[in-house]
Amino acid sequence: MTAMLSVAELGHTYQAKDGAHTAIDDLTFTVGAGELVCVVGPSGCGKSTLLRTISGLIRPSRGAISLHGDEVHGVPDDLAVVFQDYSRSLFPWLSVQKNVEFPLKRSLGRAERRARAAEALEWVGLTGATRKYPWQLSGGMQQRVAIARALAYRPALLLMDEPFASVDAQTRFELEDLLLKVKAEHDTTVLVVTHDIDESVYLGDRILVLSSSPASVVADLRVDLPAVRDQITTRESEAFVALRAEVARLLNVGKTSEAVRARRAANEEQAARWAEAERASRVEASQAEASRAEASRVEASRAEASRAEASRVDASDRR
Numbered sequence: 001m002t003a004m005l006s007v008a009e010l011g012h013t014y015q016a017k018d019g020a021h022t023a024i025d026d027l028t029f030t031v032g033a034g035e036l037v038c039v040v041g042p043s044g045c046g047k048s049t050l051l052r053t054i055s056g057l058i059r060p061s062r063g064a065i066s067l068h069g070d071e072v073h074g075v076p077d078d079l080a081v082v083f084q085d086y087s088r089s090l091f092p093w094l095s096v097q098k099n100v101e102f103p104l105k106r107s108l109g110r111a112e113r114r115a116r117a118a119e120a121l122e123w124v125g126l127t128g129a130t131r132k133y134p135w136q137l138s139g140g141m142q143q144r145v146a147i148a149r150a151l152a153y154r155p156a157l158l159l160m161d162e163p164f165a166s167v168d169a170q171t172r173f174e175l176e177d178l179l180l181k182v183k184a185e186h187d188t189t190v191l192v193v194t195h196d197i198d199e200s201v202y203l204g205d206r207i208l209v210l211s212s213s214p215a216s217v218v219a220d221l222r223v224d225l226p227a228v229r230d231q232i233t234t235r236e237s238e239a240f241v242a243l244r245a246e247v248a249r250l251l252n253v254g255k256t257s258e259a260v261r262a263r264r265a266a267n268e269e270q271a272a273r274w275a276e277a278e279r280a281s282r283v284e285a286s287q288a289e290a291s292r293a294e295a296s297r298v299e300a301s302r303a304e305a306s307r308a309e310a311s312r313v314d315a316s317d318r319r
């Protein structure tokens with residue numbers, strides 16, 4: 001499978017007033033064309049930082065990212081992002097149709113924009129809502145509009161950051177199935193960040209498990225479940241349950257290895273403090289030794305001077 005996205009030895013360190021903070025460290029993976037890869041990791045491990053570097057919003061401190069072979073510098077043209085917060089990503093003053101057309105304004109004429117938007121809205125089952133405004137739709141429908149807007153763009157890569165975290169459980173299942181259907185029908189390449197282990201197993205062709213911050217890849221798992229999935233039977237299957245347990249175990253390993261790293265760092269810090277204290281006490285001891293030597297040297301020269309004075313007085317008395 002050709003790599004649509006290639007991430008090589010990626011690292012990012014934020015520079016802040018109170019010091020540097022390494023959010024991700026040495027991340028290497030690929031996403032093949034037409035694959036759906038889920039990224040899971042503990043809270044704060046660096047998932048958003050990873051997405052920000054892939055989408056060109058921040059320049060990574062180390063490593064390289066390529067999208068269908070071209071190194072990413074700045075925001076790539078053929079990439080679309082769906083965020084968790086649909087209410088902030090849609091324009092309330094534009095109709096559903098116009099919201100979907102909006103990003104195409106730069107690149108396409110009016111007729112083609114309309115056709116693309118209508119097609120994408122059909123893919124997500126919103127043909128009947130094109131003239132409505134976002135505030136007239138349910139949360140799940142609004143997120144469908146956001147997905148349609150991303151798909152109308154025909155991106156080489158669709159990035160999704162916790163896309164279904166803000167909807168109720170039933171809507172979440174519907175949107176997961178919608179994503180699987182769109183991906184199967186249109187061969188879309190997708191990278192989804194999620195906190196939900198079950199969701200990662202249900203959606204993914206592969207799952208990348210990240211460690212705690214600074215994130216590195218703990219495991220890259222292939223999901224051996226049938227391509228056509230069902231919210232009830234797939235989730236009940238032995239393979240699903242086993243993989244879910246494996247991801248949970250690996251997330252714990254990631255946390256544990258982070259704890260080991262933290263303990264090692266604390267030990268190294270303590271060893272450095274002790275070495276510094278020992279060096280300081282050696283310096284103090286040698287300074288004390290030098291002062292003692294100086295004092296006895298001064299004492300000896302004083303004694304010598306008194307002896308000389310005494311013998312001078314003695315000689316003059318004899319005269």
Ligand SMILES: Nc1ncnc2c1ncn2[C@@H]1O[C@H](COP(=O)(O)OP(=O)(O)OP(=O)(O)O)[C@@H](O)[C@H]1O
Pocket residue numbers: 014015016021022023041042043044045046047048049050213
């Ligand atoms: N602009 C910034 N400056 C300094 N540190 C930052 C900045 N942005 C994020 N961080 C730190 O980098 C680490 C990773 O943050 P990031 O938001 O990428 O994690 P995340 O996995 O997406 O978090 P969550 O799971 O809570 O959404 C965190 O420790 C965070 O505090």
